[in-house]
Amino acid sequence: MGIAPTYADFSVAPARLANADVTSDGAVFAGSHLAVTAGGGVTVGFEVADPADVEQVTLTVTALVSKSGRSPGYAPMDVLVQGEPVVEGLTVPGGGDLPQDNVFAVPGHLLKPGANTLEIRSSARARTMLWLYRVTLDPVWERGRSERARTAAAARDTVFAYRTESRPAHDPSAAWRPAPRLVFHVDRGEQSLPAQLGWRDTDGAETAVSFQSNMSDFHGCRRHADGTVHEYRGRLTGRWSSLQDADEVPPSALHRFRTEEGWGGRWHASGELRLLVDAGGTALERVTWRDQRGNSGVAVLHALEEEAVGEPVRGFTGYYQRHNEGPIGYRGTEIGLGRV
Numbered sequence: 001m002g003i004a005p006t007y008a009d010f011s012v013a014p015a016r017l018a019n020a021d022v023t024s025d026g027a028v029f030a031g032s033h034l035a036v037t038a039g040g041g042v043t044v045g046f047e048v049a050d051p052a053d054v055e056q057v058t059l060t061v062t063a064l065v066s067k068s069g070r071s072p073g074y075a076p077m078d079v080l081v082q083g084e085p086v087v088e089g090l091t092v093p094g095g096g097d098l099p100q101d102n103v104f105a106v107p108g109h110l111l112k113p114g115a116n117t118l119e120i121r122s123s124a125r126a127r128t129m130l131w132l133y134r135v136t137l138d139p140v141w142e143r144g145r146s147e148r149a150r151t152a153a154a155a156r157d158t159v160f161a162y163r164t165e166s167r168p169a170h171d172p173s174a175a176w177r178p179a180p181r182l183v184f185h186v187d188r189g190e191q192s193l194p195a196q197l198g199w200r201d202t203d204g205a206e207t208a209v210s211f212q213s214n215m216s217d218f219h220g221c222r223r224h225a226d227g228t229v230h231e232y233r234g235r236l237t238g239r240w241s242s243l244q245d246a247d248e249v250p251p252s253a254l255h256r257f258r259t260e261e262g263w264g265g266r267w268h269a270s271g272e273l274r275l276l277v278d279a280g281g282t283a284l285e286r287v288t289w290r291d292q293r294g295n296s297g298v299a300v301l302h303a304l305e306e307e308a309v310g311e312p313v314r315g316f317t318g319y320y321q322r323h324n325e326g327p328i329g330y331r332g333t334e335i336g337l338g339r340v
Contacts, residue, residue, distance in 0.1 A: 062132075077090045154214075162181065169231055197289050199285075
């Protein structure tokens, strides 16, 4: 293999890295990105085993230029590999509203065996900031390989905790007030981060939220059991691969289901589904979700027939829909309490 999956993800601190080391000058972590000042830059070192196997590299730099008030900002970007310019004075498109994927072809002859360097610089004449979100490098015939590796690594930690606030809807003068901590875990074993989450409690309260792509924040709304509606937002305070590492979350809050998927006129065994949503309310009645790959699901929790020993058995009924496919049946039977 000429070059292993290579990425630098600046949406978290410390940055998530694969086949990369990073140094910077005039760049600071700013919550979901590196903010690079005028004349500053970031250098990514990466290893190449055999450049003869790499005819061309696809380099993707996800970035934006911060605004100047309501107007587009100014922070031209230079990109160099081994000190050779790939692009000079590039204005990142998009006006500063959303990060943009800037894709470049890097000739294979610029690579060398062993250590290589990628530099991303903001012009000394910049008047606003260059925000860097991530960098990936792939051999030209293996498109998206590093991005898939990055998202899979990011999805290993699937237990999230948020400090939350709410305020009455349609009242912009109302102050945000602290609300109970939200801890959630929705996992089908598909290594994809959630994009949206909704749930209904047994008392009738309902909540729906949408997450930043790096999971740092969410925004949404809540309808309480008495019918009042609030805006709802949260900031990430903890993230773990195991519920055992999460603070003050009882194992009984976790639902584990043996599942089946319905298609072709029959039910087929599927993987385990794990559900936990703890926001200080009553027990769960329904959970809905959509992940960052565009897959979505619904699980309505309910009682099943009692076992011979008289213990109630819980299950769920719902559907699942993979991106660009039709919906299929989805059902499960709880397999007992336990830790993630």
